Amino acid sequence: MAQEVVVLGGGVGGTVVANQLARAVAGQIDAGEVRLTQISASAHHVYQPLYLYMAFDQANPAEGRRPQASLLDPHVGLITASAERVDREQRDVVLAGGRRVHYDYLVLATGSRPAPEQVPGLQEGGHWFYTEEGALRLRDALLAFTGGRVVLVVGVPHKCPVAPLEFTFMLDEWLRGRGLRDQTELTYTYPIGRLHSLEPVARWAEPVMAQRGIRTETFFNVERVDPQARTVVGAEGTTLPYDLLVAIPPHSGQKVILDSGIGDKGGWVPTDRHTLQMVGDDHIYVCGDTTNLPISKAGSTAHFEADVIAANLASRLQGGHGSARYDGKVVCFIETGLSKATYVAFDYENPPQPKEPSALLHHMKLAYNRMYWLTSAGVL
Amino acid sequence: MAQETQEPHVIDARGSFCPGGLMELIKELRLAPVGTLFEVWSTDQGSARDIPAWTQRAGHELVSSTAADGVYKIQVRRMR
Ligand SMILES: Cc1cc2nc3c(=O)[nH]c(=O)nc-3n(C[C@H](O)[C@H](O)[C@H](O)COP(=O)(O)OP(=O)(O)OC[C@H]3O[C@@H](n4cnc5c(N)ncnc54)[C@H](O)[C@@H]3O)c2cc1C
Numbered sequence: 001m002a003q004e005v006v007v008l009g010g011g012v013g014g015t016v017v018a019n020q021l022a023r024a025v026a027g028q029i030d031a032g033e034v035r036l037t038q039i040s041a042s043a044h045h046v047y048q049p050l051y052l053y054m055a056f057d058q059a060n061p062a063e064g065r066r067p068q069a070s071l072l073d074p075h076v077g078l079i080t081a082s083a084e085r086v087d088r089e090q091r092d093v094v095l096a097g098g099r100r101v102h103y104d105y106l107v108l109a110t111g112s113r114p115a116p117e118q119v120p121g122l123q124e125g126g127h128w129f130y131t132e133e134g135a136l137r138l139r140d141a142l143l144a145f146t147g148g149r150v151v152l153v154v155g156v157p158h159k160c161p162v163a164p165l166e167f168t169f170m171l172d173e174w175l176r177g178r179g180l181r182d183q184t185e186l187t188y189t190y191p192i193g194r195l196h197s198l199e200p201v202a203r204w205a206e207p208v209m210a211q212r213g214i215r216t217e218t219f220f221n222v223e224r225v226d227p228q229a230r231t232v233v234g235a236e237g238t239t240l241p242y243d244l245l246v247a248i249p250p251h252s253g254q255k256v257i258l259d260s261g262i263g264d265k266g267g268w269v270p271t272d273r274h275t276l277q278m279v280g281d282d283h284i285y286v287c288g289d290t291t292n293l294p295i296s297k298a299g300s301t302a303h304f305e306a307d308v309i310a311a312n313l314a315s316r317l318q319g320g321h322g323s324a325r326y327d328g329k330v331v332c333f334i335e336t337g338l339s340k341a342t343y344v345a346f347d348y349e350n351p352p353q354p355k356e357p358s359a360l361l362h363h364m365k366l367a368y369n370r371m372y373w374l375t376s377a378g379v380l
Numbered sequence: 381m382a383q384e385t386q387e388p389h390v391i392d393a394r395g396s397f398c399p400g401g402l403m404e405l406i407k408e409l410r411l412a413p414v415g416t417l418f419e420v421w422s423t424d425q426g427s428a429r430d431i432p433a434w435t436q437r438a439g440h441e442l443v444s445s446t447a448a449d450g451v452y453k454i455q456v457r458r459m460r
Contacts, residue, residue: 118410157407161398191406193430197398219437221406236437250410265411273395294396294404328395348395 009109010040013288013302020310022073054135086260112289116249125227147183148243153222155250159297166335189220268292274325388419401427428452
């Protein structure tokens with residue numbers, strides 16, 4: 001009987017794992033010894049970083065979407081369906097409608113979702129650019145904006161840790177371009193005692209904020225929003241009035257994780273930081289935003305983890321032990337405005353050292369937005 | 381009180397440069413019942429400084445803070 005590998009999720013992590021594994025064990029798949037299946041709730045693959053540009057009317061939804069089947073190696077079977085539960089006893093993934101898909105090895109790569117409902121008043125009073133719908137709604141609000149107080153609040157946890165800074169710098173420049181900056185008071189808040197969790201990024205951002213006249217408020221954890229009074233209240237006792245509130249909502253793991261009883265309270269799956277196996281289950285690997293690891297929830301994280309998971313699965317399917325280890329590597333490009341960018345790289349052992357922002361790095365980020373399709377398809 | 385003797389819920393944020401120890405604590409604390417005791421393990425100095433400062437501002441209790449072999453262990457109890 002064929003060994004069954006199921007990859008649950010067709011985002012960055014799930015797609016890279018599936019394609020790399022398909023290539024590594026193509027012979028075994030052709031011989032009927034291995035079957036590789038991806039289950040994804042959406043028939044489309046979405047490149048989420050474009051949401052940031054959509055909020056400024058610089059990208060459209062269609063540019064960020066491709067049919068999932070077009071990105072997958074032909075050795076991967078795609079099931080477009082929503083998984084409702086993982087049955088670890090039977091080793092089945094249970095789909096909506098009751099169909100069961102058996103696995104010998106399962107990769108959980110269902111990602112994370114913004115959960116604005118966790119903050120009272122946020123859904124009624126705030127905007128966000130972490131979903132397509134949210135980004136388009138914010139775009140329309142920005143185009144109608146004529147000046148006033150803009151406040152950015154950051155929920156914990158959230159994916160793409162650099163997006164709050166990027167959005168703020170891009171907004172500053174965008175407002176200047178529209179002649180609205182003088183009529184706008186822009187406030188950037190952050191949950192901890194500095195402007196970004198990466199210390200060198202925080203150090204770099206501080207003078208830039210001052211130079212651009214952006215007000216900052218650290219130790220601000222959004223607790224509730226009063227849409228009538230147009231105020232946002234932090235857990236530390238600070239209240240900020242706003243005319244336009246932009247939030248990075250706190251994130252949650254997916255319902256399927258919670259419903260399967262395999263996550264913690266937030267829906268994150270306990271994962272070994274080096275082997276990327278689910279704690280206590282030798283048959284399950286966890287990739288990308290889905291893990292409970294204390295590292296950035298980012299596409300690059302999902303990609304580097306996927307490399308390790310695909311290598312270990314290929315090894316085990318071929319009789320090896322699958323002993324490659326993940327070292328915590330993350331790389332992030334950071335937009336510092338509409339025309340310059342920088343990047344940081346770090347892992348469990350080595351702290352980040354940002355590079356001087358440059359126009360070249362901005363063009364590399366824009367180029368990556370286009371090249372992404374090749375990397376997820378496993379070409380680059 | 382039962383909560384006084386409870387085992388701390390350990391948050392292993394060693395090697396976490398981003399999001400770091402304090403954000404990991406906030407992530408867990410938000411969803412835990414009042415009274416829960418946490419112990420954050422962190423290798424980053426910023427967290428060792430920030431966690432006590434935030435705990436006080438946000439109205440929680442700093443129970444203890446120790447450091448050995450480059451690892452800070454900071455206990456915090458959710459109070460509200
Ligand atoms: C505005 C924005 C900007 C960003 N910018 C960057 C950036 O510049 N750099 C960077 O590295 N990262 C960035 N990110 C973060 C990055 O997009 C995510 O961290 C990354 O997509 C995580 O990959 P993943 O595979 O874990 O999850 P995802 O890519 O989110 O994929 C999850 C998959 O699981 C599927 N799924 C979920 N539930 C089910 C279910 N029940 N059944 C079946 N399928 C299911 C979904 O359909 C999806 O295919 C950004 C994100 C946003 C929102």
